[in-house]
Amino acid sequence: MRDYYRSLLTVLAVALSLLLILGFWPLATKSQLALSLAVMLIGGLLLWRQRRRLQAYSYAVREIKDDNLPPEEFQGAVILVCGDSSALFSEGKLHRETRQGWYLLVKEAEQLPSLAQHLFQSRPALAAQLSVLLAILPETHLFEDSFIQSLRGWQRALAQTRTLLGRTLPLWTATWVSPPAVCADEEPVWFTQPNQQSEMQVYQPGQGNLALSEWVKESGIASRLNRLSLALWLTSLLDWQQKAVNSLLTERSRKAMVPCAQGICITPTNGEPDNLWHQHIIAITALAPKGHEKAGPLPLPEPLTASLPRRRGISRSMVFWRRVGIQGGIFLALAMLASFINNQRLIRNIGDHLTLYHHLSGEPVQPKIRAQQRLRADSALLDGWQQRGEPLRYRLGLYQGLRLIPPLEAAINGWAPPAPPPPVIKKIVQGPQTIRLDSMSLFDSGKYQLKAGSTKLLVNSLVGIKAKPGWLIVVAGHTDNTGSAKLNQLLSLQRAEAVRDWMRETGDVPASCFAVQGYGASRPIANNDTAEGRTLNRRVEISLVPQANACALPGDLPASSQDDGADNNLME
Template sequence: MALSLLVILVCGAMLWRQRRASQARATAVREIVDENLPPEDFQGAVILVCGDNSPLFVSGSRHRETRQGWYLWVKDAEQLPLLAQHLSLVRPALASQISVMLAVVPEQHTSGDDFTQSLRSWQRAVVQCRAAFGTIPPLWTVTWVSPSAACVEAEPVWFTTVSQRTGIQVYQPCQGNMSLTEWTRETGSDGRLSRLSQGLWLDGLLAWQNSAVNDLLSVRQGELPVMKPCVQGMCMVPVSGIAGNLWQQHITAVTALPPDAAVTTGPLPLPELLLPALPRRRGVSRRMVFWRYAGLLGGIFLALAMLASWMNNQRLIRNVGDHLALYHQLTGKPVAPKLRAQQRLRADGTLLDDWARRGEPLCYRLGLYQGLRLVPPVEAAVSDWAPPPPPPPVIKKIIQGPKTLRLDSMSLFDSGKSALKAGSTRMLVNSLVGIKAKPGWLIVVSGHTDNTGNPKLNQTLSLKRAEAVRNWMRDTGDVPESCFAVQGYGESRPIATNDTPDGRALNRRVEISLVPQANACQIPGKTPASSQDDGASQHNGE
């Protein structure tokens, strides 16, 4: 989120800055319309004419087109870098053909200091063109002065310096280039005086050019680098000048005779002969500019995407690493924290395994995915520990008490008697149907009375009644006597109060119970039965 916001802010700032720059360029170059600019496919040189450029253009014209070049008039030093930037945007393919020509017309200046300041301003403007072209464009100088009065040449004479090896070359229309020495010797006696005069005139011009222009450009001043003109040209042609101009001052200082001022109406000749000698750089077409911007934006996007992918992978490594570190720090006592840490690692392993099979998300790709190297340590950590098994379940075994059957004594015996009454057999059969002899179980027959009468007699009576029931069960059910135990408790174990007739009736009873005993009732061919085989039951006789 923060990265996206940063990208939006940077793009907004760049758009705002570009808009401001576009407005400034539009204001500065509003006098340059598209008709003044060369077409995109123009093959000749494109020259930004600076300095004393007014005499080179017809009044109201902002450009001059020739077979070899396209000359653009630059209003002032402030307009030059803006015009250069405008050209780099609207005519990027012509950037390699653009050069800056410094036009020098000394006959239009009267103050040397003003001329120097103007030259410095143009020098600074040329350096500022580096922002538009990526480098300082080629700079060349051309100087126009009026010839001497002894000159009989009708055509302008050009003196050029293209390289130190060739020296000064002289060019006249229809005659081509020749060295200065050959040009001086070529003509007859009448023309020789004129050319000798022009040679002396040239010496004076070179002296002034070196002191006023070349020396200034060859000295570094502050942020201004040394700027050596790649080509220099000097043209002797009638130039309209003002009284007391710099050229007159220079000639007067040398000869003490001021030259005459010329009057011309047409524009000065253009230095066409110098255009082939201008250096060329590699141009950039609109398509190349488009692809450069596209590549730049694509590179920025790719860099941001790789940065985001790297950050996501680092976050993944850090999270899984933290889970592993916490898991290894826990000893397993208590079990719950380490079990939770193990479950978290299992979730990490499941996620990494799913990504390995189906492919990781886009935010982890671009060749930076680190999840594969996290799988082995996660799997090793998950498999090196297991929680201890749970304790065996506690089985609660309910051991039932002895099975007890209660018989009403009054239903079996007459009052005070221990012999079974006639007709009690049916009740005994119905009541004792569930009482069976089993190995390991003892049939306990106990008699009880109420508290009426003598306690000792009651105890004896209860014992005899228990024996009577035992004897009936032994004889009737063919149960060995070893399976029985007989007890008489008398009135010692009441189950109800003896204060009421109903309570005393409940206390007069015979109880038959099955009690587990390992060595009891050993019947051949039968194994002892578990106490769980029988449930508790209760029957009250009538």
């Protein structure tokens, strides 16, 4: 799967994570913000790493063209040809296609991990058909040390490929050597060994495989001698390959790579003078084998492809959608879990409100009223969700709010608070001509304007207070000791004046009939340390006080002046 598919999956994972955090999981606002920032930061880092990897990867596979890669619907084996691979391909060609397989040339060991990764990402359906062929041409090497170093380089490349892909690609080997001089004109012969324990087989075109021992005995005497020579040649080659190649690949001190199959082709091969194969033959026979010339690429190891994997993988689009499905399934599972938790919390919260409401007896009334108001708020919330749809975090088929509405309505309608008592008029008569009014029944807290509804209270309370000549109406205001003394004195005076003004406007009483006094908190009638005492101290007192010349009508002579005139007449 290519990196842009990975980027799409990363973006999708970030979007689903944010939707879970912000839309489903019951988290505090700060927690949601912190988790959202963390998810976006991690997603940004992943996208940055994927972009850097894509740039490095594009540079590594810049020479690989899709024309050389097999189509994704290819059914045969896909083989990365390593080692002495150039002799198997025509000049300028990077691949060879047959009915059995698609052979890709790997020139350098450093290219193997990049090419394998590119195939895994661009052709994931062919991943199960991929294998590595180590091509060995001993006649192209002059020195054993350089040959061993070349093998170790390919071994390191195979280990890097295994680490990069997270899996081991099947490894098989094929060796090409020139035949002995007596068999120079024979057709190329393939000796195959599908696994390390099986007997060596000889591939015969159109006839299949035959055991080596049976193959030597078959046909006439001349042909049998040639086959015997080839068998001896094969034995020598197997000894050399075991010492020079297999022992290195299966070395336990390094990461062991046991070939799953090996093949040997006896065919004319272009080689160097005094090469490793000739050195080996000379060491055994003291005779130098004759060199051969070969035109065109060497034959491909088609007889071994039958033992290679034939499993079919899935395409990159299917991989993408499968991973999208996995992410969607995880998101759906977590979202349903969050929805279940949210619904359980809703049931528990409303259940706690109902339990508290039923536990309260109504005495005192205020706690029961507050509990009922909380139930009304819960009912209004659920009614709104029923009309507009519940929030996303409660959905996914788990919403439980509808079954909570009937018990809420039954609880709300099952109790009503008692009617509020009428305003208390505290009327305490000090002597027959004094009336005391509760300030809180006339004024709002801290105010001196008469509040609405106080007129009826004043009319009913002051029905016995009438202006009479010789009687002074004294209106005195009092407060409790809350606040500063100066402000309390001013407030008490203003309240007394407000009552006096109302009496003047209502009864058309002359101003000479009134006297207004503000005592503040200086004359308490109860203890200010208790709420009841402070309530009693907040009052307005109205008294009729006898006083000469008080409330005189216009035109009346003061009584003192008449008395003085009479005394003067008597004196005359």
